[in-house]
Amino acid sequence: MSGRVHVYPLDDLIEHDTESDDCVCGPRMRPVKRDDGSIGWVITHHSLDGRELTEGEQT
Numbered sequence: 001m002s003g004r005v006h007v008y009p010l011d012d013l014i015e016h017d018t019e020s021d022d023c024v025c026g027p028r029m030r031p032v033k034r035d036d037g038s039i040g041w042v043i044t045h046h047s048l049d050g051r052e053l054t055e056g057e058q059t
């Protein structure tokens with residue numbers, strides 16, 4: 001699969017798995033329609049220390 005964007009907290013207490021959808025924090029996936037009409041996925045990871053999310057991108 002392609003077109004995934006991971007949103008995860010930087011420097012979190014745990015290491016987030018941005019290679020797969022199977023992270024220990026239990027990320028949420030939601031579909032997003034891209035400019036070319038295709039569907040991509042945004043995987044939102046949860047910070048374990050309650051800080052605000054910082055956006056990071058990895059394809």
Ligand SMILES: [Zn+2]
Binds near residue numbers: 026027
């Ligand atoms: Zn995570």
